[in-house]
Amino acid sequence: MGVEFMNKEMVRDLFEYRDDNLWWRERPNNRIDMSKPAGTVKPRGHRDIKVKGKQYKAHRLIWLYVHGKFPDGHIDHVNGKPLDNRIENLRDVTQQENNKNARKRKDNTSGHVGVCWAKRDEKWRAQIAVDGKREYLGYFNVLEDAVAARQAASIEHGFHPNHGRD
Numbered sequence: 001m002g003v004e005f006m007n008k009e010m011v012r013d014l015f016e017y018r019d020d021n022l023w024w025r026e027r028p029n030n031r032i033d034m035s036k037p038a039g040t041v042k043p044r045g046h047r048d049i050k051v052k053g054k055q056y057k058a059h060r061l062i063w064l065y066v067h068g069k070f071p072d073g074h075i076d077h078v079n080g081k082p083l084d085n086r087i088e089n090l091r092d093v094t095q096q097e098n099n100k101n102a103r104k105r106k107d108n109t110s111g112h113v114g115v116c117w118a119k120r121d122e123k124w125r126a127q128i129a130v131d132g133k134r135e136y137l138g139y140f141n142v143l144e145d146a147v148a149a150r151q152a153a154s155i156e157h158g159f160h161p162n163h164g165r166d
Contacts, residue, residue, distance in 0.1 A: 005054050006061065008068045014051065017065045020086045022049065022058055045082035059085050063092065074098045078160070096131050101160035110143065114150040126150040130157045 015022040021037035032038075039049035039058050047058035059075045062085050071092035078089050080103050093101075104113050110124070118125040118139060124146035126137035137153055140146040 006051060006056060006064060006070075008064060010051075011061050011065045015061070015065065017062060020084065021047075022061055022065070041083065047083060047085070059090055062087065063090060076101050076160075099129070100158065110146075112143075112147045112150065114154075115143070115146045126153075128153045128157065 011022075014025060014028075015038060016025055017023075019037075022039070024032060024034060024038050027034055037047065037058075039047040041047050048055050049058050049061060050056075057075070059077070059082075060070060063071045063075060066087050073092055073094045074097075076091050076093045076098045077084055078091060078101070080101065081089075102113075108116075110116055114128050114137075115124055115126050117123075121139055123139040123141055124143050125139050126146040126149040128135050128137060128150060135153070137149045138146075140149065
């Protein structure tokens, strides 16, 4: 994930980990509201914290705070909620593993991950992407059949049970 500036001692000197968030131990500047967790919630839902001009994801700093080192890969929020930084909700995973616990896309029209209406064929199409490769699972007249095919493929490929949830 690249070279990180922060280390275990620094994160523990600057922050306290309580209520599943990092809190500044001392006010770094007058604009900081000490009654709120450190950092800013970004549009994608994660909390970012700026330290000495460098931005960090709060969940990565929490991992460092608890485990004494940065994660080897990506941090996955098991329940899919990016502000839920309880340590038991965080896991160190590869990008491929993280993709297997992704939320349903906002532009999803079928209500089910990996299933869409194929206008040209006038059928439901089921598909899954595994390790960057798309696998088409078939075309179906009935939505429930396409959903069942996608769910079976998700289990076969080891997707997290929360994959595709809102």
